[in-house]
Structure formats: structure tokens, C-alpha cells
Amino acid sequence: MILGRPTKSRRRPRLPVQERTSPSPAWSDKRLVWACLRGDDQAWSALIDKYKNLIYSVPIKYGASPEDAADVFQGVCLELFSELPHLREIAALRSWLITVAARKYFHLMRSQRKRAGAEAETDNKVVLPVLVEELEGEQMIREAVERLPSRCREMIRLLFYEHPALPYSQVAERLGLATGSIGFIRRRCLQRLQQILEESGF
Incomplete structure (x- = not known):
């Protein structure tokens, strides 16, 4: 029996990234x-x-x-x-x-x-421009936080969105990190957040 050449499997066309992500x-x-x-x-x-x-x-x-x-x-x-x-x-x-x-x-x-x-x-009440500017600024910060890596995003939320503010020890426990590393990672995350905001025209 003569064996034929193995046929190459057909690859499915790759969809653009925006179509493959939810x-x-x-x-x-x-x-x-x-x-x-x-x-x-x-x-x-x-x-x-x-x-x-x-x-x-x-x-x-x-x-x-x-x-x-x-x-x-x-x-x-x-x-x-x-x-x-x-x-x-x-x-x-x-x-x-x-x-x-x-x-x-x-x-x-x-x-x-x-x-x-x-x-x-x-x-007739109107929306004050200063209020619009304030609210849009807050929204830009929320959107910038969403663009951070997951660990930075969670750290920012734990440090700045919890009331009352959590101590570093609790933040470290929730993130599975050493308490001594929180300050360094916090600075890196805030630097990245500032970069995203500047790119967005904040």
C-alpha cells in the first residue's frame, strides 16, 4: 500500500483582535x-x-x-x-x-x-460648566484606572476607593503580597496611571 503525503491541516483564519475579545x-x-x-x-x-x-x-x-x-x-x-x-x-x-x-x-x-x-x-436650572468639567475629570480617572493592569487596578481601588482607607497590611493580605512591597508597587501604579491620564489629555 502506497501511503500518500500527509495533508496539511487547514488553519482557521485568525479574527482581528477586536473581534476575538469580549x-x-x-x-x-x-x-x-x-x-x-x-x-x-x-x-x-x-x-x-x-x-x-x-x-x-x-x-x-x-x-x-x-x-x-x-x-x-x-x-x-x-x-x-x-x-x-x-x-x-x-x-x-x-x-x-x-x-x-x-x-x-x-x-x-x-x-x-x-x-x-x-x-x-x-x-430653568442649568448644568454649570464647572460641574461638567469636574464630573468629566472624575470619569476620565475611572476610565484610566480600568486600563491599568489587574493588580494595579485592584490596588488603586483598595487604597483610594475604600472607606475608611485600608492599611497596607490589609491591602497586602487581599492581594497576596508582602506588606513591605505595597509602597513600591503603589508608586509604580500611580506613575502608570498618570501616564495614561496624560495620554488621554487629562
Whole structure:
């Protein structure tokens, strides 16, 4: 019996990186929005996860209760879902979300005053530019943290987002590191965070 030459196995074509990875909050707004418009449910979840803190922070800045902030959040998500195909400037998504969240909060407050029989305010409140700048800055920091390596990302959260702040010993225990190494790694992580922020135009 004559054996033929072994046939070469056909390799499957490699997909581009962006097609092989699942959507995440670390993706750019443009990439997430395009994926959402293609019907990608994971992209929608990632987009909301990326901006949930920003949306919540708007009514909280105005003194809203957690319940009212949750109502505003739901309203903004619904409007974003319906308006997503019509957004003209995806690069301005952050400021658009801030404006919509503020408008939803003001409307909610007027409705609550009317139901309570109180006189509604006649002046139209506007979102102060300084507030928009502050909220956008906070969002840029959140996005920069998401771009850090996983260990740095977790360390930043443990050191700066926990209330009350955790001592180095607890941070080291949670990360499985030596307590004496926390200070050095912290400096390296903050340097990387600063670099990402500078690249983003912060």
C-alpha cells in the first residue's frame, strides 16, 4: 500500500483582535457604540458599566437620595438606548450623559414638588460648566484606572476607593503580597496611571 503525503491541516483564519475579545468598559466609546448598534448585548452592558458611576454621580452632586439617583439612572439608560442611533458626536458622550442626567433629576424634583402640593420653581436650572468639567475629570480617572493592569487596578481601588482607607497590611493580605512591597508597587501604579491620564489629555 502506497501511503500518500500527509495533508496539511487547514488553519482557521485568525479574527482581528477586536473581534476575538469580549466588549469591556476599557473599550473606546466609539467601539462600544458601534458594537451596540450591531446588536451586541455585551457591548451595551459594558457601556452602562463604564458610565454607571458618572450617571449616578450627577444627581448625588445635587443632593439626591439613593432612591432618586436610581430613578435618574434608569431614565438616563432608557434615553441612551433610544437615542444611541442618533448620537452625532460619540466623543461628546460623557457631557451628553451629564446633561441628560441633570435634566432627569430636575424633572424628577419638579414632579415630586407638584405631588407634594409645593409650588414648582419657575426658573430653568442649568448644568454649570464647572460641574461638567469636574464630573468629566472624575470619569476620565475611572476610565484610566480600568486600563491599568489587574493588580494595579485592584490596588488603586483598595487604597483610594475604600472607606475608611485600608492599611497596607490589609491591602497586602487581599492581594497576596508582602506588606513591605505595597509602597513600591503603589508608586509604580500611580506613575502608570498618570501616564495614561496624560495620554488621554487629562
